[in-house]
Amino acid sequence: MSPAAPSTDFVAVINEYQPLLRRVCRLYCADADDRQDLFQEVVLQLWRAWPKYVPQEGAKLSTWLYRIALNVAISNLRQRTRRPQPASLEGEALHLAQAAEPIGYEPEEMAALYRAINRLSEVDKAFVLLYLEERTYEEMAEILGITQNNVRVKMHRVQEKLRQLLTQPA
Template identity: 80%
Template sequence: MSAAPSADFLAALHEYQPLVRRVCRLYCQDADDRQDLFQEIVLQLWRAWPRYVPQPDAKLSTWLYRIALNVAISNLRQRTRRPASVGLEDEAARYLAQPTEGSAYEPEETAALYTAIGRLSDVDKAFVLLYLEDRPYEEMADILGITQNNVRVKMHRVQEKLRKLLVPH
């Protein structure tokens, strides 16, 4: 891996860095963990870049999402295998209630939504992320490797889970 990243790779990374950072934000509450995940995603993108072949009917963002989500989910699974600290959920909830990077204010509703999303499975989080990114079901299906009908069904189920999590007890 002594070769320097190509100009095309660096341009794509620059353009889609916010997308990668949103994936990291959704899958990691701790800033250091987010940065580690970001670096791991970039490394995997760089390794895969030579094999990327642009397709007329596929977007670069679809390819990037697929890799970013796979790395994030793998990373999450590795972290959940480690023994959890006592009070980690409380710490995560406090963190999510704080303003996000680059914003001076995060309303309570947004904090509650992030807390609810944090309680979803790793696959359900991927659906939410793609939905919040306004990705069409066709692109979601390509990214997740399932049919559009399956995307619709799973999206409906995820929305129901979120509604239940957001209802005050």
């Protein structure tokens, strides 16, 4: 049962946490159109789950938002990887596509970081996102549903992978 119009509470939450949701989308989609589609899907799933949201003592709203956004992003990525890929670019078109700057005007270091992050597994990307959002290990554990010790171990491994990817020639 969903109301005809979104509640002002929901709209306020989406407006407040839109940067967080967009960062999740940016991490899982390189293409601007795909990011927008994913953002819309995340908001739709949040809207569907909103009536069931019950704040728990000590739990943050951002934890709940992250959990849903990451699950939607990972599901979306899995669906995209199952679809047949379009024919690859050839010749000059391929050269132009590879030489193109990333969406927006990011510094080269940021572009290199996103390229390295995109080479990580979907789960490792979630760790990176939470780390970049300066989430504590406790918050990461709660969002990802694992122990803090497991977060520490996985974060160390992800950081090592990123270091290797960033030092490898492109």
